Amino acid sequence: MRNLRNIKIVQVRESYPFTPVTGGGGERKIPPRDSRYNHADYLQKQFEISWKSGEEENKKVASISNRNGIYLEFRGKKEYELVTKSLENVSQNVRLCNVKEIEGTKHATVFVPSNKKEFFLEKINGYKEKESNKDVIESIESINIAVVDALWTDKRKIPIDKLEGCEVWLSVYKKETHKEIANEFFQLCDKLEIGYSSGYIKFPERVVVAIKGNRKILTKLLLNSAHIAEFRKTSTPSSFYIEDNDRIEQKGWIEDLLNRVTFNRESNISICLLDKGISNGHPLIKPVLEDKDMHTTFNDGIVQDISGDGHGTGMAGIATYFNLEELLDGNDYLEINHKLESVRIIDDRIVNDSKLYGAITSEAISLVEITNPDEKRIIAMAITAGFDMDADEKDKTKFKGDGKPTSWSGAIDNLALGNYGVEESFPRLIIISAGNTSESEIENAGDYEVAVALHSVEDPAQSWNALTIGAYTEKAFLSGDNSIDNFKPLVEPGSYSPFNSSSLMWSDKWPVKPDIVLEGGNIGYYEESRDIKYSLFDHLSLLTANNKYHRGDYFTTMAMTSPATAQAANMAAKIVESYPDIWPETIRALMVHSAEWTGSMIRQVFKDKKIEEVSKTEKRQLLRLVGYGVPNLDKALYSARNSVNLVVEDEIQPFKKKESSVTINEMSLHEIPWPKDVLIGLGETPVKMRVTLSYFIDPSPGEIGWEDKYRYPGCRLYFDVNNTNEDKEKFLLRINKKMRDEEYNKTKTTRDTSGRWFLGVNNRNVGSIHSDIWEDTAANLAENRFLAVYPGGGWWKERVGLGKYNSKVRYSLIVSLSTPDQSIDLYTPIMNIVTRISNKRAIDTKVKYKNNEINRK
Incomplete structure (x- = not known):
């Protein structure tokens, strides 16, 4: 029985100077050149042309342009590297704008000031005469004047004639400010008579603005501005479908439920829904949402849910009650200790394709934080930019997201970290829906598993710091014979929902998304004459509040990843209720740590294989379909005698400046209070250890490549645990090159090579939340009490001029130890160790204080 509080470990970690043990990385793949003289002459001629x-372009616009420079496009050779790092020199204002890969060929766009022409000519001549700059020059296949296509980094096509919403990413360097460049x-x-939105989004060395543009307008901007880094299309949120419903209620049901609910009016815990507004006159919503807590980002001042589908009100019903159908059917009494806040950020009647949704999201959060600055707030948003018909005219079966950061997802990362709109860091928990696979996609793909695999998690849910929610379902019952009009439920209980989205098609450099899955409903199917028809049914969806309640229709239903997101927000609020001082990073960690894959999910992916027969690739498939599975609130909130959650909240300074360069600074070593003697005594008893690391990255979006100084996160963190028969000293030697002397040459890798982690480092070490499981005998796990957290690379280290090298990163660790035998008590011996350490620290502190007093006398 889970009724024991999780154990917070407040102990002094050990810090060690750290140097990672790298694998070497291999040599650069540079194309061979037959003659450096011929290659240099060829590139010089192309450069001059x-x-x-x-x-000549600059002369044509000289009367209005202050560009004073030229955009050049450098191309590498197909399947070879392009050494982009050496194409930039910020001190000379030579700026690398973007890096992209097209069909195996690297492209880089560089802005060169008019008075810096010699910068590249000297590199070429140095290569020709002295073979200096060899790698960078030999990696270049061609040099051309850059046109709009070179600056366009979106998969969607450049608008030809029609004016469409476009993002313009502007470079910000040296002493320039984001505001100055935007203005x-x-x-x-204004001078060129181009329509724009006055908002902007700030990132390191980038500011993003939105315009109404087409190819002609983008070309005009390129000719007149020296700050263009890239062009993209703006994100346009997709509509959400909720089936209209017959009247299925009596007002008495609501009155009965409200008579059984106690609302905590003094609570400072809130769920803020960024949506279409909420109808707070609904009797189920009124007790948790006051008029003063309703806002809008529109100038019309409307805060109510006036949408046709009632999406915001439906979200409110589930965020408040979690499972309304279960509560209405039961007779239990309950307390609700959170309230709601609402910001209307979308209106189906208005297309905001010329606005930046990152800026809108930031404005929305500012509105509630100004009104209620002291709330412990969970922010939930089920608004995403989904399927774009322009993504691929020949293939209508999938949304063409690829996991790369956008201005919207980057803004979410900034908001979560606390770098947006506030003077000091104020981290936030932001929960976002993954987006939905549609009925038409399932029909076109011919199979829902194929459709879900092909449908990418939607923008901005690829955000590293957000908790992204996908959908599974337990709803697989339609009627007595489990059919209505010959329609039957498509998937079995416990399967991932047909509406789920995935990150299966993403590169492994991007995070695992969704992070977790919650109830998103099922779909009915009917096979007739080889044609399969699909339909939504109330029975297979979630019951919730209806914004049309004034007509007597108090209830409606919702499906897909939206209600799953509302349920996740409800869970997060309950965690804050139990642990009011908990960090947002820790809430996210507990929800992921509590999650498990259902038997249906495992069968869907692994088929009939035994766990030991499953490959790491198949585990990756499971992970990128449903994340870490279905969260369990009881497991997140409580420990049991035989299943203990240990919680650590700490921070680390990843880098330090030494003379003119920045190096990796430290690693943290935590000694977990491990019941060694108990575990040894349990011998062959099966025991499971699970570790989850959660932290928020500092984002730097933009198409400047992943390698070198332009990595997206400010820094990366990883964890490792000592292996069986590996003591503290050997563990430190294995993972930390700084600990070794010249004679040590046995360790070959920083990574755990025991093979006992279920997912393994390649699957788990992506994004900013890592979780893995080690199952073994109690005796084998008896010594595994040393846990290291250590940094990887990031732009904090490489972009020295931005001065972030002394920054610290907060992180949360959840370590659990469990055994299926409920008669075994692990909790008590662990608590005894924690108490003993705490008492010793208190004594040491008193002695230290007393000695200080004596010294002062």
């Missing part, structure tokens, strides 16, 4: 073309750009737009 391109430069002359650029100068300078707006003035240019």
